[in-house]
Amino acid sequence: MPIIELKNICKTYPMGKVCVQAVHDVSFSIEKGEFASISGPSGSGKSTLLNIMGLIDLPSAGTLEIAGNDVYKTVDFTTTTKLSVKLDAYLTKLRGAYLGFIFQSFNLIPVLNVRENVGLPLKLNNADVRKRIAKTKTDEWIDYLIDTVGLSELQKHKPSELSGGQRQRVAIARALVTKAPVILADEPTANLDSVNGDQILALMKKLNRELQTTFIFSTHDAKIVRMSDHVIKIKDGKIIGERTDSIRR
Numbered sequence: 093m094p095i096i097e098l099k100n101i102c103k104t105y106p107m108g109k110v111c112v113q114a115v116h117d118v119s120f121s122i123e124k125g126e127f128a129s130i131s132g133p134s135g136s137g138k139s140t141l142l143n144i145m146g147l148i149d150l151p152s153a154g155t156l157e158i159a160g161n162d163v164y165k166t167v168d169f170t171t172t173t174k175l176s177v178k179l180d181a182y183l184t185k186l187r188g189a190y191l192g193f194i195f196q197s198f199n200l201i202p203v204l205n206v207r208e209n210v211g212l213p214l215k216l217n218n219a220d221v222r223k224r225i226a227k228t229k230t231d232e233w234i235d236y237l238i239d240t241v242g243l244s245e246l247q248k249h250k251p252s253e254l255s256g257g258q259r260q261r262v263a264i265a266r267a268l269v270t271k272a273p274v275i276l277a278d279e280p281t282a283n284l285d286s287v288n289g290d291q292i293l294a295l296m297k298k299l300n301r302e303l304q305t306t307f308i309f310s311t312h313d314a315k316i317v318r319m320s321d322h323v324i325k326i327k328d329g330k331i332i333g334e335r336t337d338s339i340r341r
Contacts, residue, residue: 093160094121095190095274095306096145101154103140103329114140115151115329122308124273127300128322129309137329139278142310146191146276147183158190159273189220192267194277198259200251200266207247210234210265221270228271237265241295257288264296274306281313293319 103115115137130138143149156163241261281289325333
């Protein structure tokens, strides 16, 4: 069973008196443990798709399944214009249960140091996260992640005292700290120089192999595409090609 599956997903945005179709009739699935990328030029719809998979943006039509859960089975897209309180609470629960996020702008808390930023998601009151890490010694797990991303000697530093590459390493550790099975990464190397970008990619590939964490990228970075074992190419909101190198489980 795929960890994420999209069926006939559409997304339309109102722009004044007209509607712009950002995504049109997109269908694909991602298997557990894949290193996958959604690739396309700026404005192709790849970030929109990532936001839909991340339960940040509501599709206009179609079906989204996460670990077999039909996310919007009770939603009538012809009448729904915004999230209800009940639906928003449900999506928040699903995010906590299955998803971690890496943003190109890092989104670290400026007043918190490295260790505090990494551990922050564990302080959120999410039953699924508590259950998933119940048998884990939290301090040792945070130590492991900080060491894995190479920041053990900098864990008391604030984000302003770190380089761009170091900040992205903190963001990766923070995304992994809840042991989320899926990590969604939006252009994670866009704000990094080539050396730091290569190091970050190698680190994420290593974590993908060792922890069997599923990574899904929104990117136009050719290096990420080459490293991916599953590539979905989109243009003008439509899939124009798909490559799968991994053995689909």
